[in-house]
Amino acid sequence: MPLHFSEEELAERRARTCRLLADNGLDGLLMFRQESMYYLTGYDTFGYCFAQCLYLGADGRNVLLTRAPDLRQAQHTSTIEDIRVWVDHPEAAPFRELRAILEEAGCAGRRLGVEYEAYGLTAANGKRLDAALDGFCSLTDASDLVTRLRAVKSPQEIAYARRAAELADAAWQAALDTAGPGAFEGDILAAMHGAIFSGGGDDPGNEFIIGSGPQALLCRYHTGRRHLDPQDQLTLEWAGTYRHYHAAMMRTLPIGEPLPLHREMHAVARDALLAVEERLKPGNTFGEAFDAHGAVMDAAGYAAHRLNACGYSLGTTFAPTWMDWPMLYHGNPAVFVPGMVVFCHMIIFNSEAGVAMTLGRTNLVTEGGAEPLSKSGLDLEHR
Known part of the structure; x- marks a missing residue:
C-alpha cells in the first residue's frame, strides 16, 4: 500500500x-x-x-x-x-x-x-x-x-515541501535554459514540467501561468501560445509539487535588454518581498505581512499597480487550485505558527506602460522567522 x-x-x-x-x-x-x-x-x-x-x-x-x-x-x-x-x-x-x-x-x-x-x-x-x-x-x-x-506541517510534510521547492528551482532553471528571443512558450512549459516530472514530482493543483508580451500582465492561466519577440517580457508562476505538496515561485523574465521600468519595478518587488518575509514570524498576523507589502509598494508610487493580496499558505492541495488557507491580505487575523508553509508573491502590473514585474517564492515559518525553501536568487534575470 x-x-x-x-x-x-x-x-x-x-x-x-x-x-x-x-x-x-x-x-x-x-x-x-x-x-x-x-x-x-x-x-x-x-x-x-x-x-x-x-x-x-x-x-x-x-x-x-x-x-x-x-x-x-x-x-x-x-x-x-x-x-x-x-x-x-x-x-x-x-x-x-x-x-x-x-x-x-x-x-x-x-x-x-x-x-x-x-x-x-x-x-x-x-x-x-x-x-x-x-x-x-x-x-x-x-x-x-x-x-x-x-496549515501546520509535520516534519514529514516539511520534507515533502522541501523536495517540492527543489523541483521548483529545477523548473526555473529549465525555463532559463529554454527562454530567449524566438522561443516558443509551449517549449518553455514543456521544459518546466519535464524537470518536475523527471524529478519524481506530480501535477500541480492548477495550471502553470505563462504569458508574454501584453499577456505578461496576466496572473491566470490562459490558452494560446506565442513565440517570444527579440524584446519581450515573460511572466511565469509555477509550483514544484511532490506528494501533492506545493512550493510555488513567480518571476517576470525580460527578453532582450530589460527596460528601465523593468529594473525599477524589480527593485520595488524585491524590497516588498523581503519586507513581507521579515514579518513571517510566529505571533505576527497574515494581515500584518500583507501591510508590509503595501507599505513598500505604495511608498514607491505603485499603489495603483499592485494587488489586494500577496500570497497564501501552501500544502497538499488538489485541482482546481494550489492556493490554501490562510491568505495574505489586509486585516487577516490568522497568526503565523512554526511549521506553516507560505508563498509570498509580489505582483506589479503597469497597464499604462504595458510593463509587468513579479517576484515570489515559498517560505517555511520557523521559530526564528522565514526560511526561503527556494535556493534560486532574487536578482533580475534576462535572456
Missing part, C-alpha cells in the same frame, strides 16, 4: 480531528474536501469530481462512499477499510445511501459537521445532501476544521 506517511502519523491526525469534533460538540464529520481525505487517510484520487463522502465519527470510525472506479484507488492508497460503492444509474441517489450509512453508524438525531466549502461538493449536490439528511440529523458547517489542522 503506497502510503506516504506512517500509519501512526495518519492515526494521530485522525485522533486530533476527533478531539476537535468533540470540542465543537460534533458527533462526526462529512468530508468532501479531497485534501482532508488525503491528510487523514492517504486516499489519493481525482474522483471527488463526482459525489463522494468520507465520514469520520467522533469515535474514530470512518466510512468512504464513492464510485466503483475509486474502490481500488482507496484500497491501494489509504488506510480506509470500510468502502461503500454507489452505482451509476438514472435514479442513483448517493446521498440517500449516505443516510443509510449514517443510520448504521448511529447518527440519527446527532450533530454532524459538513465540509460545505469544498470543490468536491457542488451546489446541486449540497442541496441533495441537505434534503437527504433533513429530519435525520443536525448539520453544521465545519469546512475549516481539518483545513486549520493542515
Whole structure:
C-alpha cells in the first residue's frame, strides 16, 4: 500500500480531528474536501469530481462512499477499510445511501459537521445532501476544521515541501535554459514540467501561468501560445509539487535588454518581498505581512499597480487550485505558527506602460522567522 506517511502519523491526525469534533460538540464529520481525505487517510484520487463522502465519527470510525472506479484507488492508497460503492444509474441517489450509512453508524438525531466549502461538493449536490439528511440529523458547517489542522506541517510534510521547492528551482532553471528571443512558450512549459516530472514530482493543483508580451500582465492561466519577440517580457508562476505538496515561485523574465521600468519595478518587488518575509514570524498576523507589502509598494508610487493580496499558505492541495488557507491580505487575523508553509508573491502590473514585474517564492515559518525553501536568487534575470 503506497502510503506516504506512517500509519501512526495518519492515526494521530485522525485522533486530533476527533478531539476537535468533540470540542465543537460534533458527533462526526462529512468530508468532501479531497485534501482532508488525503491528510487523514492517504486516499489519493481525482474522483471527488463526482459525489463522494468520507465520514469520520467522533469515535474514530470512518466510512468512504464513492464510485466503483475509486474502490481500488482507496484500497491501494489509504488506510480506509470500510468502502461503500454507489452505482451509476438514472435514479442513483448517493446521498440517500449516505443516510443509510449514517443510520448504521448511529447518527440519527446527532450533530454532524459538513465540509460545505469544498470543490468536491457542488451546489446541486449540497442541496441533495441537505434534503437527504433533513429530519435525520443536525448539520453544521465545519469546512475549516481539518483545513486549520493542515496549515501546520509535520516534519514529514516539511520534507515533502522541501523536495517540492527543489523541483521548483529545477523548473526555473529549465525555463532559463529554454527562454530567449524566438522561443516558443509551449517549449518553455514543456521544459518546466519535464524537470518536475523527471524529478519524481506530480501535477500541480492548477495550471502553470505563462504569458508574454501584453499577456505578461496576466496572473491566470490562459490558452494560446506565442513565440517570444527579440524584446519581450515573460511572466511565469509555477509550483514544484511532490506528494501533492506545493512550493510555488513567480518571476517576470525580460527578453532582450530589460527596460528601465523593468529594473525599477524589480527593485520595488524585491524590497516588498523581503519586507513581507521579515514579518513571517510566529505571533505576527497574515494581515500584518500583507501591510508590509503595501507599505513598500505604495511608498514607491505603485499603489495603483499592485494587488489586494500577496500570497497564501501552501500544502497538499488538489485541482482546481494550489492556493490554501490562510491568505495574505489586509486585516487577516490568522497568526503565523512554526511549521506553516507560505508563498509570498509580489505582483506589479503597469497597464499604462504595458510593463509587468513579479517576484515570489515559498517560505517555511520557523521559530526564528522565514526560511526561503527556494535556493534560486532574487536578482533580475534576462535572456
